[in-house]
Amino acid sequence: MDSDGCALRFGILGTLEASVRGEAVDLGPVKQRTVLGLLLCRVNQVVPVAVLRDTLWPDEAPSSARKNLQGYVSTLRRILRVGPAGTGPLRHQPPGYLLRLRPEQLDALSFLELAQAGVAAARGGDTAAAAGMLGRAIGMWRGPVLCDLLDAPAVADDRERLHERYLTTFETWMEARLALGEHRELGGPIDDMVRRHPFRERLRHAQMLTLYRCGRQTEALAQYDALRQVLARELGLPPSPVLTRLYESILAGDPGLEPPPPSSAVTVAGSLPRDVDDFTGRAAAVESLVRELDASGPGQVVVVGGPVGAGKTALVVHCAHRLAGRFPDGRMFVGLRAQDGTARGVPEVLDAVRREVGGRPARLRDALAGRSVLLVLDDAVGEAQVRAVLAATGDAVVAVTSRRRLAGLESVRHRDLEPMPDEEAVLLLTRILGADRVAREPQGARSLAAACGGLPLAIRIAGARLAVLRHLSLSRYAARLADEGRLLDELVAGDLEIRSRLAVWYADLAPGDREWAHRLAALPGSAFSAAQLGGDPVRAEHAVERLFEAHVVRIQPAEVEAHAANGGVCYAVPPVVRAFLRDRPDG
Known part of the structure; x- marks a missing residue:
């Protein structure tokens, strides 16, 4: 296999996923995905053409079956080629095709x-090592094998x-x-x-x-x-x-x-919330964060930032569940905000951590010294709050989520969570509503995902609403969401809604930045540069950069190069943010 093979990774322990150098890959239509799924299930074995054909067309294969199958394989070869021209893991080998991978390239x-x-460790008497390795193995499962390809009987x-x-x-x-x-x-x-x-x-x-x-x-x-x-x-x-x-x-x-005598290890109550049953997509982000936390030494910190509703907490909790074996002394979850959205005081937060640690120790640093513990600090308000908590938690590996980028924190690793790409957003909607309903209106599903701005929270709310309103078509609901004046009112399902979370995020902004945010939301069109705000260009540019740090705006990737050539960067205000700002009196 080529030396770039390690850049290519696949997942079948859940939905079918693939990434090249950490970036998720669009694997195409369902029959093409089914071919890859079967090859991955039988990795490093030749899968006969007849088996692939019967899997794709179980009743009666069309006359073009062989040509279509060759087309699917050719496209997969092109998508998955990461080395020099002509190389790749998928090759023809009579009487079929062979996908050759290393263990680190496929989760199974x-x-x-x-x-x-x-x-082997358990049989050898090393029970602690066995528990760690088996826990890591269990944590790799995201759901039933190829749960998005349940209609393929050969699998x-x-x-x-x-x-x-x-x-x-x-x-x-x-x-x-x-x-x-x-x-x-x-x-x-x-x-x-x-x-x-x-x-x-x-x-x-x-x-x-x-x-x-x-x-x-x-x-x-x-x-x-x-x-x-x-x-x-x-x-x-x-x-x-x-x-x-x-x-x-x-x-x-x-x-x-009776159990064995207790060791001197710290006892952690295990307050981690349950994993989301239908966690979808985010293959590259999950792989990157799991790898980062798995390799973290004592006291290291990873900050996951992203806009309201991007799924930061769900991502970190999902990864923490997969790392049960890596942190045998416990995984703790502590929220950094009160119920009204204001910041919890540092003494209150540290007391919450102590409650998770057996004996409520006076000195957390001593209690956690030398222990393999993961601490999730959820929804941080700012750097000062996190910095004060970190000073007391010592050797614990810490994952922080925040609606801000927290650029001022020292010696931490930053990960930004962007909105879902369209194909993942539609897949999430499919898992909520069922494949049949989405298949009947593929364009409506894509329009709905676009109206939600790729935010998992918005998509979940839309899916929950449609699951109740069975008579409402996806296209009709997408049209309602496309009306900016109705967007936030439409994104309500029971007690699940997005407006209150946006209100908390808005309250975190400095008064001056709120004013700039309203000016941006009032601009026509979906994209802009700082120069369009008028006035002092340096002041405008600094204001937009502060709003970028707070995830009020995001950079338009496709436009960056063109605008950079003209001396500016192209930004956009996400749909739900623009709707919230236009609906709210100037701050």
Whole structure:
């Protein structure tokens, strides 16, 4: 494989994703994506042309099937070529095609490699290392394998094979963590998995032992009785001897079931919010942030900035869940704003962190010293607030989200989260509304995504509203959203809306910057340069740059080069921001 191969990465543990040098790749129409999905499921194996043909046309292949398939493969070769001309990972090899990748290039291969290493560590007696590696492997899953290609029957066997490996890896991970005495953190994950897989006895064993060690003996016994009844009714079988022995040991209060003595490690309550079930897209951003946090040393900080509704918190939480094994001592989540949107005081924030750390230590730095802990500080108001918290948290790796770029923070890494590209926005809408409804109105879906400005929050609100208003067509709703005077009123679904979040963001602006923001929103058209504001050009340019830092405006990438040649940069006010500013009296 060419030396640039590591620049090419794929994901199938969830939706199909691909990136080249960190940038997400548009993989084209569904049949082309299906070809790639099947090749990835059978990576490093030759997939016969007949198998690909039958997958694409399961009923009856058209006379042009071979030509169409060759066209899909040719396009994929062009898209995925990152080395010198003529090279790439996808090649023809009779009787079909071969996609050759390294483990680090495909999440499924990385998962299998980590899972195998974790099992080997467990068998070798290194339980802590096993728990870490298995946790990292589990964290790589974003959802069911190729969940956006569920209509491809040829992928079903591969999906089932990988899912079974996921379940056995999860069970081994739970057992390793129980052996480390981490039962208090396992109740939620095990209960959720048991609900989905009620007949798996290793999961039931881990659940019963977790309940018993948490002092919930009656519930542990009840789980056994529930399983016994289900097995008898559905399969005509009794529970296994292993599970029966555990039941009898719990009844007898066997001291051998007690957890191991506690270590000196800090105990973290684990306040991380649940991951979003339908987290969509953002492949390059997820890969970059996971890699950044995974490689971070003690006390390192990553700041994720972005406009209101861009999905900053969802991204960081999603990545934190994937890094469970990297941070075995805990992952904490603390909001930096009060319910009314104002900044929480630093003493209040630090007290919230102490509540997450066992024993409420007086000195957080000492309690977290040498520990592998991730602290998420959500929705920071400004640099001073974050700087004061960081001074007290010592060795914890910290991920900060903010509506500002927080350029004044020292020795931190910055990541900006831009609005979703159109194809990802439509995919998110598809996961909310279902493929059939979106397929009936593809242009309406694209128009709706554009009207939402690519903001995941706005798209989720629109999707939730349409899910209730089944009679409302996507095209009609997109037309309503395109009316700027109605936009914010339309983006309401129950108690989910975007106007109040924009109001908090607006309140953070200095009075002078609010005035500049209103002047920008009043300009005609969607793009502008600082020179169009008139007056002192230096003052205008500085004002626009401050608004750029606060995500009031964004740079128009396609226009940058042309305007730079004319001595200026082209900016734009996002649709929801412009609608909010035009609807609000001058600040």
